[in-house]
Amino acid sequence: MLISSIYEPVQQGMAEMEERLKAAGKVDLPWMAEPLRYVLEGGGKRLRPALTLLAGRFYHYNPEQLIPMATAIELFHTATLVHDDAVDKSLVRRGRPTVNSLWGEGIAVLLGDYLFANSSELICSTGNLRVVRLFAQMLMNISSGQLRQFMSAYDWRQDREDYYQQISSKTASLFSTATEAGAILSEAPEEGVEALGTYGHGLGMAFQIVDDILDFIGEEEEMGKPVGSDLLQGTLTLPAILLMEQYPDDALLREIFEKRGDRAGMQRVIEMIRNSSIVQECYKIAADFCSRACHALEVLPEKDCRSSLLDLADYVIERRR
Amino acid sequence: MLISSIYEPVQQGMAEMEERLKAAGKVDLPWMAEPLRYVLEGGGKRLRPALTLLAGRFYHYNPEQLIPMATAIELFHTATLVHDDAVDKSLVRRGRPTVNSLWGEGIAVLLGDYLFANSSELICSTGNLRVVRLFAQMLMNISSGQLRQFMSAYDWRQDREDYYQQISSKTASLFSTATEAGAILSEAPEEGVEALGTYGHGLGMAFQIVDDILDFIGEEEEMGKPVGSDLLQGTLTLPAILLMEQYPDDALLREIFEKRGDRAGMQRVIEMIRNSSIVQECYKIAADFCSRACHALEVLPEKDCRSSLLDLADYVIERRR
Numbered sequence: 001m002l003i004s005s006i007y008e009p010v011q012q013g014m015a016e017m018e019e020r021l022k023a024a025g026k027v028d029l030p031w032m033a034e035p036l037r038y039v040l041e042g043g044g045k046r047l048r049p050a051l052t053l054l055a056g057r058f059y060h061y062n063p064e065q066l067i068p069m070a071t072a073i074e075l076f077h078t079a080t081l082v083h084d085d086a087v088d089k090s091l092v093r094r095g096r097p098t099v100n101s102l103w104g105e106g107i108a109v110l111l112g113d114y115l116f117a118n119s120s121e122l123i124c125s126t127g128n129l130r131v132v133r134l135f136a137q138m139l140m141n142i143s144s145g146q147l148r149q150f151m152s153a154y155d156w157r158q159d160r161e162d163y164y165q166q167i168s169s170k171t172a173s174l175f176s177t178a179t180e181a182g183a184i185l186s187e188a189p190e191e192g193v194e195a196l197g198t199y200g201h202g203l204g205m206a207f208q209i210v211d212d213i214l215d216f217i218g219e220e221e222e223m224g225k226p227v228g229s230d231l232l233q234g235t236l237t238l239p240a241i242l243l244m245e246q247y248p249d250d251a252l253l254r255e256i257f258e259k260r261g262d263r264a265g266m267q268r269v270i271e272m273i274r275n276s277s278i279v280q281e282c283y284k285i286a287a288d289f290c291s292r293a294c295h296a297l298e299v300l301p302e303k304d305c306r307s308s309l310l311d312l313a314d315y316v317i318e319r320r321r
Numbered sequence: 322m323l324i325s326s327i328y329e330p331v332q333q334g335m336a337e338m339e340e341r342l343k344a345a346g347k348v349d350l351p352w353m354a355e356p357l358r359y360v361l362e363g364g365g366k367r368l369r370p371a372l373t374l375l376a377g378r379f380y381h382y383n384p385e386q387l388i389p390m391a392t393a394i395e396l397f398h399t400a401t402l403v404h405d406d407a408v409d410k411s412l413v414r415r416g417r418p419t420v421n422s423l424w425g426e427g428i429a430v431l432l433g434d435y436l437f438a439n440s441s442e443l444i445c446s447t448g449n450l451r452v453v454r455l456f457a458q459m460l461m462n463i464s465s466g467q468l469r470q471f472m473s474a475y476d477w478r479q480d481r482e483d484y485y486q487q488i489s490s491k492t493a494s495l496f497s498t499a500t501e502a503g504a505i506l507s508e509a510p511e512e513g514v515e516a517l518g519t520y521g522h523g524l525g526m527a528f529q530i531v532d533d534i535l536d537f538i539g540e541e542e543e544m545g546k547p548v549g550s551d552l553l554q555g556t557l558t559l560p561a562i563l564l565m566e567q568y569p570d571d572a573l574l575r576e577i578f579e580k581r582g583d584r585a586g587m588q589r590v591i592e593m594i595r596n597s598s599i600v601q602e603c604y605k606i607a608a609d610f611c612s613r614a615c616h617a618l619e620v621l622p623e624k625d626c627r628s629s630l631l632d633l634a635d636y637v638i639e640r641r642r
Contacts, residue, residue, distance in 0.1 A: 029465055031472035083434060087427040106408040109430055110468045113404060113437075117460035120441065124457040129450050136445040139438035144350055147431045151352035 001318075003045055006311045009304040010053035013067055017049050020071040024118055035103050035111055039078050042094060047207075047312075048178045049074045054312075055182030055196045057305035065126040065185045072122035072135075073178045079115035080142065080174075082108050087150060088233055095224030131181045138177040145169025153234035154257045156244070163241055167208040168201070175204030195296045199309060202293025207316050209286040212237035214321065216273050222321045228270050231256065238285065242278045243269065287317055322639075324366055327632045330625040331374035334388055338370050341392040345439055356424050356432055360399050363415060368528075368633075369499045370395045375633075376503030376517045378626035386447040386506045393443035393456075394499050400436035401463065401495075403429050408471060409554055416545030452502045459498040466490025474555035475578045477565070484562055488529040489522070496525030516617045520630060523614025528637050530607040533558035535642065537594050543642045549591050552577065559606065563599045564590065608638055 007014055025036040049070035056066040084090070085098040086108035092098065100108040123135050149166055152158060179200030183193040215230045216239050230237050234257060244253055252272075256265045273279065290313040297306055328335055346357040370391035377387040405411070406419040407429035413419065421429040444456050470487055473479060500521030504514040536551045537560050551558050555578060565574055573593075577586045594600065611634040618627055 027465070029469060029472075032465070032468055083430055087430050105426060106471055107468075109404055109408050109433075110464065110471055112430075114461075114464040114468055116434075116437070117457070117464040120457040121461050124450070124454045127450065129445070129448065129453070132450070132453055133445045136438070136441040140435075140442050143431065143435040143438040144348070144353070147353055147428075147435055148350060150427055150431055151350075 001311055001315055003315060006308050006315060007050050007054075009057055009308055010050060013053040013063060013070065014046065014050060016063065016067050017046070017053070017070045017074065020067060020122075021074060024071070024075060024115075032111070032114070035099055035107060036114075038102070039082060039099060039111070039115075040075075042078070042096065044074075044077075044094070046074060048077050048174060051175060051178040051200060051203075051309075051312075052182040054305045054308050055179040055200070056186040058183070058192060058196075058300050058303060059186040059188045062186055065128065066182060068122045068125050069131065069181050069185055070178075072119040073174070073181070075115050075122065076119040076135075077174060079112045079119065080146070082115065083112040084146070086112070087146075090225075090229075090233075092225050095221075126185060128185060131184050134177055134181060134184070138173050141169045141173040145173070149235065154260065155234075156236065156254045156257045158236045158241065160238070160241055160245075163236070163238055164205070167205060167212075171208040171211075172201045172204030175207065176200035179203075191299055195299050198296035199293045202289045202296070203313060203316060206286040206289040206293065206313070209238055209282060209289065210316060210319065213239060213279060213282045213286070216270055217279055218321065224321070228266050231266060231269065232261070234260070238282050239273045239278050240269070242281060243273055243276070246276070246278070283317065290314075290317060322632055322636055324636060327629050327636060328371050328375075330378055330629055331371060334374040334384060334391065335367065335371060337384065337388050338367070338374070338391045338395065341388060341443075342395060345392070345396060345436075353432070353435070356420055356428060357435075359423070360403060360420060360432070360436075361396075363399070363417065365395075365398075365415070367395060369398050369495060372496060372499040372521060372524075372630075372633075373503040375626045375629050376500040376521070377507040379504070379513060379517075379621050379624060380507040380509045383507055386449065387503060389443045389446050390452065390502050390506055391499075393440040394495070394502070396436050396440040396443065397456075398495060400433045400440065401467075403436065404433040405467070407433070408467075411546075411550075413546050416542075447506060449506060452505050455498055455502060455505070459494050462490045462494040466494070470556065475581065476555075477557065477575045477578045479557045479562065481559070481562055481566075484557065484559055485526070488526060488533075492529040492532075493522045493525030496528065497521035500524075512620055516620050519617035520614045523610045523617070524634060524637060527607040527610040527614070527634070530559055530603060530610065531637060531640065534560060534600060534603050534607070537591055538600055539642065545642070549587050552587060552590065553582070555581070559603050560594045560599050561590070563602060564594055564597070567597070567599070604638065611635075611638060 021040050025040045027033060027036065052070040052073055053066055081093065082099050085093055086100040086105045090098050091101045099111060123132055145166060149170060176197045180193055180197040183196040212230065216228065218227060220227055231240060240253060252269060256262050256269065294310055294313050297309055300306055342361050346361045348354060348357065373391040373394055374387055402414065403420050406414055407421040407426045411419050412422045420432060444453055466487060470491060497518045501514055501518040504517040533551065536558065537549065539548065541548055552561060561574060573590060577583050577590065615631055615634050618630055621627055
């Protein structure tokens with residue numbers, strides 16, 4: 001299914017959000033305009049702001065608050081990508097050179113801070129203290145998750161539970177903030193806020209698991225980054241963890257992590273994962289997160305946005321990049 | 322005058338703020354505990370949180386909100402120092418190795434983000450939307466100021482106005498947020514909020530000017546960093562701008578900036594500034610900012626905290642580090 005047809009019910013809102021993003025890039029600081037425009041036009045799928053708008057359509061759709069909120073979510077997401085790339089010294093993202101590779105790490109740090117500030121200001125402009133608080137809690141969650149991931153790089157003693165905790169703070173917390181904020185700003189009843197938060201969290205978990213599968217099975221051209229990037233950077237994801245579960249006595253991954261940059265060993269691990277049932281098993285786990293996410297939606301009114309959220313769950317599993 | 326006697330009226334609050342800072346360092350993330358404790362116990366003067374508490378004593382002193390606010394201000398200030406040092410690749414701050422020099426730039430970026438998140442959460446805990454907004458606006462102000470400074474490094478075509486604009490966003494905006502937030506949270510009348518904001522802004526301007534003077538005339542041991550650091554990093558501050566005004570035809574600074582790291586030229590500029598009336602002139606400008614700051618306090622009730630703020634203005638001028 002095309003993402004544009006899933007976004008159909010909030011097409012107008014998405015266009016306005018896009019305008020707001022462009023406006024955020026048009027600042028009175030000439031030296032910033034270029035890197036800002038560059039990251040904001042990076043052409044992501046805009047999944048997170050779409051979640052806010054779709055979640056905001058179940059009750060009192062209120063564009064004056066929902067559009068700034070959706071824009072803030074995308075600005076914040078962009079800020080985390082810019083900082084992540086600077087921290088990991090990544091050179092390519094979505095097939096394009098990163099900010100740090102083009103303008104240096106200093107600009108990447110400061111530009112991320114600026115996007116961060118910009119998103120805080122937009123969220124405050126909703127005038128809703130509850131979403132401001134939700135956002136602040138998510139910040140804590142996401143930033144401790146990033147620190148944890150960074151500090152546990154090249155540590156091969158991580159299991160599924162560590163992994164779930166990791167992707168819950170690093171990815172799912174922003175997805176659930178996106179949906180919950182949409183619900184709160186459209187005056188959803190508590191039951192609706194909770195349902196949409198649960199949906200967002202589950203969808204985020206599935207999204208990250210699929211991302212981590214694609215890192216092993218995707219095509220470099222489609223992904224816009226080299227295959228096996230996570231392992232190369234010392235990040236243990238679900239496919240690698242399942243491989244270790246299958247071969248508990250094999251020191252394969254430990255060796256790769258100990259001899260950093262061991263390309264031959266890497267290639268062997270990639271082949272082992274591709275030629276096993278691990279990929280299928282990971283997809284099964286992602287699909288389970290999605291079913292639970294969709295199940296949560298049952299308490300919500302039957303509206304076009306509900307179908308969109310259900311379709312989005314399929315999209316997240318089926319996507320190729 | 323000793324800073325501890327200036328803080329006398331808010332001694333109890335300062336001790337509680339210190340406890341809160343320690344608590345922020347005691348996290349459930351073992352890998353973060355060490356760098357966190359390291360930066361939070363860095364032993365600054367805690368000027369900014371003291372401003373919040375002193376400003377909060379004129380009307381309804383309300384520790385439940387003022388102490389989290391003051392703590393947030395200090396956490397945020399620490400976050401900006403950690404990011405600044407990472408961006409500038411500085412090795413020493415206050416006589417101690419920086420986070421980036423000890424744990425690497427990645428940790429510095431993520432630790433700064435974490436402190437930032439922590440301060441946002443504390444500010445939200447006041448439940449006061451007006452201070453949350455004030456904080457968000459200050460974020461925008463400070464982060465565009467940091468970007469502007471970074472992008473204009475080694476640009477010798479900067480005048481006083483550029484400099485004032487620069488230090489207004491980089492330093493004075495946090496000082497005025499500290500005092501204004503104290504006023505708002507203690508339910509000061511609008512006139513009081515404005516007066517305390519004006520005071521904070523003027524004090525911040527003076528503080529930064531004195532910092533920039535000390536960078537030329539201070540003793541390396543007392544300062545905890547090399548003399549002339551700003552110029553070496555390509556930052557044009559007031560003393561250097563006044564030198565260029567005095568010798569408009571002399572290409573001294575331009576040459577230093579063009580031949581980066583020209584230590585002999587640097588030494589000559591330092592001597593020229595030290596042996597001229599420029600230092601005195603800069604002190605005069607800082608003192609003028611302080612007088613205007615103190616003048617703004619006249620509309621406020623005559624209380625012990627008012628004397629403290631007046632003394633603080635003297636302290637800011639007289640300090641040696």
